[in-house]
Each structure stands twice: as C-alpha cells, then as structure tokens.
Amino acid sequence: MNDYKTTIGIEVHCELKTNSKMFSDSINNYGGVANVNINEVDFALPGTLPCMNEYGIELGLKAALALNCEINKKVVFDRKNYFYPDLPKGYQITQARNPIGVNGYVEIEVDGVKKKIGIHDIHIEEDTCKSTHAETKSYLDFNRNGVPLIEIVSEPDMSNEKEAMAYLEKLRELLLYTNVSDCKMEEGSMRCDVNVSVSKTDKLGTRTETKNIGSISSVGRAILAEAKRQIEELEAGREILEETRRFDEKKDCTILMRVKETGNDYRYFPEPNLPPYTLEDSFINRVKENMEVLPDVRRKTYLDAGIHPVNVEKIIANKEISDYLLGLNCNLVIASNLLLGEISAYLNKTEKKLEETKLSKEKFTVLVNKLDSKEINNQIFKEIVDTLMETEEDINKLVENQKANALSETDLTNIVEKLILENPESVEDYKQGKDRAIKYLMGQIMKETRGKADPALANQLLLQKLSEQ
Amino acid sequence: MDKLTKEEVLHVAHLARIKVTDDEIEKYQVDLKKLLDDVDKIKDIEVESSELLVTPVEHESILRNDQDTRSVDFNEIKKNVPATTGNFVEVPVMVNE
Numbered sequence: 383m384n385d386y387k388t389t390i391g392i393e394v395h396c397e398l399k400t401n402s403k404m405f406s407d408s409i410n411n412y413g414g415v416a417n418v419n420i421n422e423v424d425f426a427l428p429g430t431l432p433c434m435n436e437y438g439i440e441l442g443l444k445a446a447l448a449l450n451c452e453i454n455k456k457v458v459f460d461r462k463n464y465f466y467p468d469l470p471k472g473y474q475i476t477q478a479r480n481p482i483g484v485n486g487y488v489e490i491e492v493d494g495v496k497k498k499i500g501i502h503d504i505h506i507e508e509d510t511c512k513s514t515h516a517e518t519k520s521y522l523d524f525n526r527n528g529v530p531l532i533e534i535v536s537e538p539d540m541s542n543e544k545e546a547m548a549y550l551e552k553l554r555e556l557l558l559y560t561n562v563s564d565c566k567m568e569e570g571s572m573r574c575d576v577n578v579s580v581s582k583t584d585k586l587g588t589r590t591e592t593k594n595i596g597s598i599s600s601v602g603r604a605i606l607a608e609a610k611r612q613i614e615e616l617e618a619g620r621e622i623l624e625e626t627r628r629f630d631e632k633k634d635c636t637i638l639m640r641v642k643e644t645g646n647d648y649r650y651f652p653e654p655n656l657p658p659y660t661l662e663d664s665f666i667n668r669v670k671e672n673m674e675v676l677p678d679v680r681r682k683t684y685l686d687a688g689i690h691p692v693n694v695e696k697i698i699a700n701k702e703i704s705d706y707l708l709g710l711n712c713n714l715v716i717a718s719n720l721l722l723g724e725i726s727a728y729l730n731k732t733e734k735k736l737e738e739t740k741l742s743k744e745k746f747t748v749l750v751n752k753l754d755s756k757e758i759n760n761q762i763f764k765e766i767v768d769t770l771m772e773t774e775e776d777i778n779k780l781v782e783n784q785k786a787n788a789l790s791e792t793d794l795t796n797i798v799e800k801l802i803l804e805n806p807e808s809v810e811d812y813k814q815g816k817d818r819a820i821k822y823l824m825g826q827i828m829k830e831t832r833g834k835a836d837p838a839l840a841n842q843l844l845l846q847k848l849s850e851q
Numbered sequence: 852m853d854k855l856t857k858e859e860v861l862h863v864a865h866l867a868r869i870k871v872t873d874d875e876i877e878k879y880q881v882d883l884k885k886l887l888d889d890v891d892k893i894k895d896i897e898v899e900s901s902e903l904l905v906t907p908v909e910h911e912s913i914l915r916n917d918q919d920t921r922s923v924d925f926n927e928i929k930k931n932v933p934a935t936t937g938n939f940v941e942v943p944v945m946v947n948e
Contacts, residue, residue, distance in 0.1 A: 402920045409920045416938040421923040427931060437917035457912075458905055465868045467942045479903075513945060521939035647866055652905040659912040 386580045386616075388609045389587070390546050391538035392601075394553055395531050396563040397509065397571040398441045404508045404530035405432030405475055405656070412512065412525035413569065419525045426471040431655050438530040439482075442506040443661065444669050445532050445562045446483025448676060449501050449553075454480050455661045459506075459653040467522060468510040476533075478650045481505035488556065489678070490548040499549050500537030507531050532562070538577065538586070543602040550574065550598045555677045558701060567597050574601055578608045580616070587612070588622040592636050595629050604629035608636045680704055687714035696722055706736055710743060712750040720750065724767050732771075739771040748777050757781070761836040789834050791843075794827075797835075798843045801826050802851065812848050820844065854880040855887075 400410050406423030423430045439457060446453055460478040486501035511527035513520050534553065540546045554572065557563045565572040579589035592608055595601045607629070612622050627636040677698055684694045684707075697704050703721045710717055729736065749770065752758045758781055766780045789797075801823060802809060811819035820841075827840050860879045864871045871879065925938060934941040 401917045402915075407915060407919055407921045409922060417925045417928065417940065418938075419922055420925065420928060421921055425928055425931065433915045434912050435917050436914035439914065465866065467940075467945060514939075515944055518944050519936070520942050520945045521936060522942060523939060652903065654906045657906045657908045657910060657912045659914065 385582055386609070386613050387582070388541055388605070389538045389579050389581070389589075390540040390542075390605060391577040391589075392536045392540070392546060392549065393575040393577070394534045394536075394550070395509075395573045395575075396445075396534070396557055396565060398438055398530035398532060399561060399563055400435055400437050400441065400530050402435060403528035404435050404438045404506065406528045407433070408528070410529050412523070412529065414525070416521075416523035417525060420527070424470070424524050424528050432475060432653070434656060434659060435530060438506065439659070439661075440665075440669055441530070441562045442482045442504070442532050443666065444560055444673065445534070445557060446486065446504050447666075447670060447673065448556050448560050448562070449483065449486040449488055449504060449534065451483025451486030451501060451504060453661065453666060454482055454484065455666075456480060457482065457506075457659040457661060459656050460650045461653050463649045464647075466510075467520065468513055469527070470524075474508060474510070475653050475656070476507035477505035479652075488549065488552050490545060490552050492544045492548050497539075497545065499539045499545070502535040502537050504532055504534045507533060538579075538589075543605040546576065546605055547598050547602045550601060554598075555698070559677050559704075560674050574598075576601055576604060576608075578605055578612070579622070580609050580612045587616075588624055590622065590625050590627055590636070592627045592629050593639065596631065600629060600631060603631075603634060604636060607634055611636060675708060677704075680708075684714065684718070689715055689718050693718055693722060700726075702736055706743070706746075710747060710750075712747045713754040716753050717746070717750045720746075720753075720763070724764060725771075728767060728771055734771075740774055741771050745770065745777055752777075752781060758785070759836045759838070761834070789831055789836075791839065794831070794835055794840060795843055795847075797827060797830050798840070798847050801830065802844075802847055809848065809851050813851070820848075854884045856880070859883075 397410075398404075402408065403410050403424070406421060408421040408424055409419040411419050423432065434457070443453065458477070458480050459475050461473040462476050462478065463473040465472055481503035483504040484502070486504065487498045488501065489496055489498050491497075509526050509529040509531050511522050511524040513522050515521075536549065540549060554565045557565050557572075563571060567573070574595050575591055575593045576595060577589045577591050579587040581587035590608060590612070592604050595604050608627070615622055626639045628639050629635075630637050681694055681698060684697060685691065689697070697707065697718060700722075703718075703726070706721065707714065707717060725736075725741070728734075729739075749763070753760070753763060762781065762784045765784050766777075769775055769780060770777065805823065805826070808819045808823055812823075823844055824837070824841060827835055827844065828837075831840075857876055857880065860871065860876050860883065863879075863883065929935055932940045
C-alpha cells in the first residue's frame with residue numbers, strides 16, 4: 383500500500399475585506415438579518431449593469447503580489463453560466479481566461495524542510511447567495527450574493543497532508559497580514575476544495591475534488607481519507623472516476639456528491655457588460671509600496687533580534703502584537719517578553735485591544751529601555767503595568783514613586799537576616815541539601831515584604847546569607 | 852449528421868433545467884442542429900490575427916468607489932420574487948447530492 387504517491391492541489395476561495403460588493407454598490411456584510419444588504423444589481427433586475435469595485439481590484443492585485451504572481455495588467459471578466467437559484471443572473475462573473483495573477487508561489491516549511499508550492503493563478507470573482515435547505519423548500523439570503531472573492535489555485539505540488547496544511551496556514555497568514563481577507567474558515571470567508579490523486583508511477587492518477595472542507599485540520603483528515611479510499615479502489619481492481627465529493631467530519635470519509643456542470647457546460651464567454659480595465663504601472667507600484675510587512679520578513683527580523691523561535695511563532699500568530707512591534711527601536715527580546723507576558727495577560731483580563739489602552743509606543747519604548755538598562759527590574763514593572771495601561775501618568779514619575787516605595791537592598795538584607803535567625807530548622811535543612819528550605823524561606827520573604835521584594839535579588843541575598851551560616 | 856442525438860438534446864435541456872417531451876426532443880434534434888449550423892458560419896471568419904473583442908464599447912471600465920453604497924428595501928425586491936418566508940426568498944428545494 384505504501385508504494386502509492388499522493389498528489390494534492392488546492393483551490394482556496396477567500397472573501398475580500400471591502401466595504402461594498404464586487405460589481406454592485408450594496409454593502410459587503412452578511413450573517414445578520416437576511417436580505418438587507420441587497421439592491422437591484424444583486425437581483426439582476428432588467429436594466430442593471432455591473433461596475434468594478436476599485437478596492438476589490440486593488441485587494442486582488444495585492445494578494446497576487448503577496449503570492450509572487452506575474453500580474454495581468456488587463457483586467458477582464460468572463461461569464462460562467464449555470465442555472466441555479468443561488469445566482470439570479472444565471473451566471474457568475476469570474477476571470478476564466480485572464481486571471482489577475484499567474485505563476486506565483488508560496489514557500490512552506492514542513493519538519494524543517496522548505497518547499498515552494500506553485501500558484502497556478504489567482505482570479506477575482508463574486509460569491510453566491512446563502513441557501514438553507516428544508517424538506518420541500520430552500521430559503522435564500524442574498525446578502526452574500528456578489529461579495530468579492532479571490533480564488534487561489536495551486537499547482538499539484540503537495541504530496542502529503544502536512545504540506546497541504548502548511549500551505550493553507552501560509553496562505554491564511556499572508557492574506558491576514560496584507561488585510562486582504564479575514565480568512566475565517568468557520569464563518570466561510572475562507573473555503574477550500576482539495577484535489578487528490580494517487581499513483582504508483584510518475585504519471586498522475588485520476589483526481590477527485592473534495593469540496594468545502596470546514597477547517598485546515600479537516601483538510602488534512604480529508605486528504606488521508608480520500609487517498610486511502612482511492613488506493614483501496616485501485617487495489618480492488620476498480621477505476622477512480624473524476625468526481626466531486628464532500629468530507630463527512632463525523633465518519634471521517636469522503637462522500638460522492640451529485641455531479642453538476644463541468645468544463646464546457648459552463649459556456650464561458652467574455653462579460654460584455656464590463657469593458658476591460660488596464661492597471662496603470664503607477665497603481666501597481668502604489669499597491670506594492672503600501673504593502674504591509676509580510677510575515678516571513680517579520681520572522682527574520684525577530685529571529686535576527688535574538689527572540690526565541692517559539693516566541694517568534696507566538697508573535698506571528700498574534701497580528702496585533704506583531705504590528706505593535708513593527709518599527710520599535712528598543713531591545714526586541716525584552717519588548718516581546720513583555721507583550722507576550724504581562725501585557726497579553728492584562729489584555730485578556732480586561733478584554734481590551736492594545737490600541738484601546740494608554741500604552742503608546744513611545745511610553746512602551748521608554749519602559750523597555752529602563753528594563754534593558756536595569757534601571758528598573760521586572761518587579762517594579764509588574765507593579766506599574768496596570769497604571770501604564772490605564773492612565774496617561776508620566777512613566778518617569780511612576781518609576782520614581784515605585785522605587786521610593788520599593789525596598790532598598792539594605793532593608794531586604796535585614797529581612798533576610800531576620801528570617802534566617804527565626805528559622806533555624808530551615809537553615810539545617812538547607813545544610814543537608816534540601817531544596818524545600820529555599821522555597822520556604824523565599825515564601826517567607828515575600829510574605830514579610832508583601833511581595834515587594836525583587837525575587838532575583840532576594841534569592842541572591844538568601845543564598846549568600848545561608849552560605850555564611 | 853443532419854440532427855443532434857437524443858442525448859445531446861437532453862443534455863442541453865438539463866443545462867437549462869427544462870423538461871422536454873419525446874415529441875419535443877425529436878423537434879429539437881432538428882431545430883437545434885439548424886441553429887448550430889447557422890452559428891457555425893462564424894467559423895469561416897479569419898480571427899487568428901485579431902485580439903478578442905470583449906465589448907464593442909471603446910472606452911475602458913470606470914471603477915466604482917468602494918465607499919459609496921446603496922441598498923434597496925427587501926419589500927421592493929419582494930415584488931419581483933415568486934415567494935418569500937420572513938426575510939428569505941423561497942424557492943423549490945435545491946438538492947445538492
């Protein structure tokens with residue numbers, strides 16, 4: 383069974399973060415009350431005409447650039463004809479012949495091995511309406527009808543489920559960081575169709591398409607299930623048919639769907655209602671120049687700054703923190719530790735976003751510099767973090783107050799000496815090499831100082847005084 | 852071939868989602884063939900050397916500002932749809948599989 387090679391290609395649909403729809407001027411927002419963000423264009427009433435959304439074109443272009451594609455400067459659309467109530471026009475406007483981007487790639491890494499996955503093309507199109515099926519009727523909500531989409535078609539460059547999942551994670555990350563799409567698979571703003579084939583030779587086997595898989599991890603499971611099914615079919619002497627399937631999450635297998643139109647049945651032809659639009663070089667350059675710093679560039683910056691790889695991934699997974707770190711001119715290791723540690727804890731506790739706090743980048747930089755130069759220690763930082771987040775109070779003053787409030791080294795030394803005298807049995811334990819003695823005494827120091835002692839300094843003083851006993 | 856096969860007619864009928872009777876099939880086998888023959892005349896035109904014409908309109912598309920939006924009340928739309936339930940448009944069940 384193991385001498386079969388699996389080949390995987392993926393089609394991803396992502397909704398663009400525009401304000402209005404792709405070819406109609408109704409609002410791009412769905413999921414609430416049905417049929418409120420609609421107008422005559424969405425319902426294809428006689429006399430209505432489509433019109434290209436400038437920002438939709440811009441986001442499609444941006445995605446194509448982020449995926450290293452060659453750009454087709456002439457933007458033209460085609461009609462994909464099919465008769466189904468989810469599109470009142472009777473056709474979907476898409477880019478069949480001249481996709482906005484072609485021949486791109488993304489780089490993935492699986493188990494430390496890097497690999498380029500080719501992007502065949504990326505094209506702009508419109509979404510269909512949302513249908514809910516009951517026993518004898520279907521109910522249609524046209525809020526989603528006409529929402530701008532990009533479809534990203536990969537080359538069949540992936541050979542196992544891990545590569546497929548890494549590819550999807552990478553796409554999602556790129557589209558999130560470039561603000562092209564919010565890529566929420568659970569809400570359907572990112573959807574995947576997976577093409578799978580198996581073969582014992584270099585000649586590709588017949589592929590099947592598994593549609594609309596609900597999460598990246600399910601894509602992995604669907605690929606394993608479908609490859610297994612195909613191998614079993616072939617081993618039993620049966621043929622694989624080119625068909626459309628869906629993934630059953632509960633049964634962990636793929637199921638045949640009714641065959642819809644394919645290929646020529648769609649009768650593609652140029653959309654005559656939309657004259658072509660030529661992308662000016664100045665437009666393309668503006669999009670390039672305003673492109674957000676891409677995740678892999680950020681990764682490199684963080685790693686070069688000495689941030690631990692585990693923390694680098696935590697930062698990349700949290701776009702808010704990653705954006706905040708951009709352009710900060712201070713010790714990034716300290717900065718990232720604060721952001722991932724106490725500051726994240728504060729944000730979670732208060733359910734706030736960083737931008738909703740009073741922690742300006744300037745204030746944060748001063749704070750990091752003070753920690754970096756050891757002017758303050760972590761203990762003082764912890765004491766003032768809430769005030770820093772909630773008030774405009776001057777950081778220098780806060781630090782001064784806190785320091786005046788804090789224990790001097792002499793005070794702390796006195797407390798340590800006092801506790802050693804009061805706890806002879808712990809000193810005895812320590813001499814016999816029992817670790818719990820240190821823990822106990824540290825606990826007593828914290829209790830005595832009501833948590834004001836700097837743990838590192840207290841520990842150092844304690845060990846010093848104990849060794850003198 | 853002077854007419855389409857029965858299967859071809861049924862396939863076209865399926866794409867248009869219409870039912871056809873046996874008599875109609877026979878009629879369309881001939882009619883559709885005539886139509887196709889007429890359209891085939893276009894093939895005689897030499898097109899290799901010219902660019903695909905998307906539209907006879909000479910000017911380029913004018914792009915729309917994403918911020919300008921306009922919605923229409925569903926009660927207006929309702930007048931042009933066959934049936935509704937609440938805020939939904941109601942159609943015969945569409946079976947996917």
